[in-house]
Amino acid sequence: MTQPFPIPTPTDWRAEAEKALKGRALEGLVHLDADGLTIRPLYGRANAADAVFAPRAVGADGRPWDLRTLVEGDDPEAVNAAVLTDLEGGAASVILAGAVLSDSEPLSRALNGVSMELAPVALHAGIDGPDAANALAVAAKGSPRARLLFHMDPLTAFATAGGSPRPIAAHVELAANTAARHAGAYPEATFFLATGRAAHEAGGSAGQELGFAAAAAATYVRAAVDAGLSVERALGGTVLGVSVDAEYFDSLARVRALRLMWRSLSRALGHETPAVIEARSSRRMLAATDPWPNLLRLTAAGFAGAVGGAEAVVLDGFSRARGRPDAFARRQARNTQLVLMEEARLGRVADPAAGSWFLDHRTRDLAEVGWAEFQKIEREGGLIASLHGGAIQQRVARSREALLKTYQDGGVHLVGVTKFVDADVRPVSVEDAPPPSAPGDGDRCRLLTPVRWAETFEGEVA
Template sequence: MSDLFPIPSPADWRVLAEKALKDRPLESLVHLDADGLAIRPLYAAATGGQPVSAPRPSDADGRAWDVRTLVEGDDAAAVNAAVLADLEGGAASILLKGAVLADSEPLARALDGVALELAAVGLDAGLDGPEAANALAVSAKGSPRARLMFHMDPLSAFAETGAAPRAIDEHLMLAANTAARHAGAYPEASFFLAGGRVVHEAGGSIAQELGFAAANAAALVRAAVAAGMTAEAALKGTVLGVSLDQEYFDGLAKVRALRLMWRSLSRAFGFETPAVIEARSSRRMLAARDPWPNLLRLTAAGFAGAVGGADAVVLDGLSRANGRSDAFARRQARNTQAVLMEEAHLGRVDDPAAGSWFLDARTRDLAEAGWGEFQRIEGEGGLIVALRTGDIQDRVAAARAEREAALASGAAQLVGVTKFVDPDPRPAPFEAEPPRPAQTGGDACDPLIPVRLAAPFETQTWEAGR
């Protein structure tokens, strides 16, 4: 067999590559990402390191991963109808956002008919996370088997808005005390979401997002221990959050890298626990003028989460750049995951990326760069201090500027936005999103304002069409 199909050597490849490049040097095929990490044109045994293994620790009720749907709304009856439709349509768990989280009475009505022992329910309440957690705890009626995900993440909320009604240290301790109070009644619950998504959505690099998530987790666990929880309970009650865009190789390597980083972080606290990772689709990658190509981007993000080994994947609706997802958009998001899971069978292998020289090297590079960013934040005094001084914001701004420059110069492209632009796009339905009231008066920092990379080009296209 080897005589019929000889295995080419790196030297053989080099000869062919130099011939194809003509006058260009071979080094021109090496690219640097926003973190300064080299991406080479060829990976082989000679350039690879030790194999990386970062599989999911377990399945999600017989599924390869948890198909999680985001329901945003303010009217309890409408949210309840959407929740039940999504669960009947294939979702395994629910993530809630909106005014229904303000009190236990509307939240209980929104969850009417939902078996909390079977379908996990999570919250996205920002700085109001402790109040929403209390409301969810009341709605669960003390069931010790209720699968609650309080998802308290005050530091991400503070970083995004740049303001808080009280000192952010107090918000952090309030979240920790709330977790400690409910830990005994709800042993199946998770309490914190150590997210790095706020950095991604503001235009940051992968290492910056991973470092922020690790620093966020460290701050939450320390606060929980100070509130009376054991380090082991705090670690087990922490979910890690990342964003995934259309760059699926980087996305799946990011998820794997975060799992490796968590292994080291949990060891540092004295209890090595498996990471639980919730991956949400990127909003900075979405287009508003022509939302239909977003289906391709969202599919790529779902692919990255599935192959990368995320425990739960949340996909936005295709029209989310214009407003809240309606029933049609949420159904498309669910069906995308159903196809990836049931027809593409992406979950049949624990760690499909393992053994790829490129993906193993990329995973390790991102984990080391993310850990370096985490150590930098810790060296700056921790996440709260680094946000107040603006050190994190400065680094994110530099990464965002580099990405925007690449799009402006044509070195990077967005399908349907900068390339293959539809001159007469069709709109997609969405629901209006009410403005969020400002929460100010207690603390402040420079905000990590979410960006949408397509926005400048869409403005030019709209104006040109007038």
């Protein structure tokens, strides 16, 4: 008869840890993150929180998640070729960006041959989101089964540009009115993307990103209700966005935490609604001097989005820090997800993180600190008032300084940048991208400037 392995006690672990530390204090294994949360070296029954089960709501047409690709361009025929290549190569949906969104005619050409009843089409149009939404509504030819993701998100555009052509409240109102106008014709459509990406890419903490996303969601839902939508339709028409990076444990915990927060937020707004979460890979983690190790970072980010339970996962091209990714980089981004889905089979288990003492504890911690940030923004008058007053920007700046210091002090290394540097970097090609548009003079705020952690060191190793 086989004997079971003995289960070590915390006392046993402590003895072994002290032996390995060779006189150093055991407390040195306890760390504080950018939100001031404690991360302990050991989690178990003695310090476990209640179990968390936060699976994605539904599969994506028989697949565990929606493999979504980003296609950017100004020429409709080139964009159309890229979209068809992605969909034929395994993508389930696409996000479009660039000048093709300027009007329904070029957008219709870019979507020639795409069945929008089967392949959802999303938009990334910045402050011009309502105009792009109108163009997509025309391109969909009134099909009530078209799965349109308008992804209107003027708040992120305002925060990252530092301004908008008109008062930002007017842009939010216009987005809400646009949603109300198309809701009847397109019952499968979603209208808003509520994300904390602006805070994340500017160096914000996990709690600040989650709080920003919740505050954006509350702003859009309230505006949609004022525009005439029911609370149920407004909530169901809101997609949540979250960033995932190479710190995959924290990233997947962010996805799960956002789902918990949405459960509370939708209930507070009047109708508990299942979350629909789109996880996008972080750009602040990418390197430019040697972009090839970004493939590893993006794989870790895709793993986090999939295991964390995001309904859709979007991976950027590995050459993004150099410019707009070309066809090869887009293919690598798509194939990375296919390997995770079809070969690693990450979607076979619903919420595989559930039951992990550490990940359940971390999920709850992040949900609580994200909710506290959301409440702080609400006390400041809501997200628009917080951006106007600069309060959220100040908190993000402090987090950015603290996180950057961990890299400068050597507490965290960047493969290919601060460690394992390749002396003979292989070249990469990128496409030309248009310069960012001016924010306009209608409204201003202190912008949330994007950061890349590697940029501080790349001059030294180039």
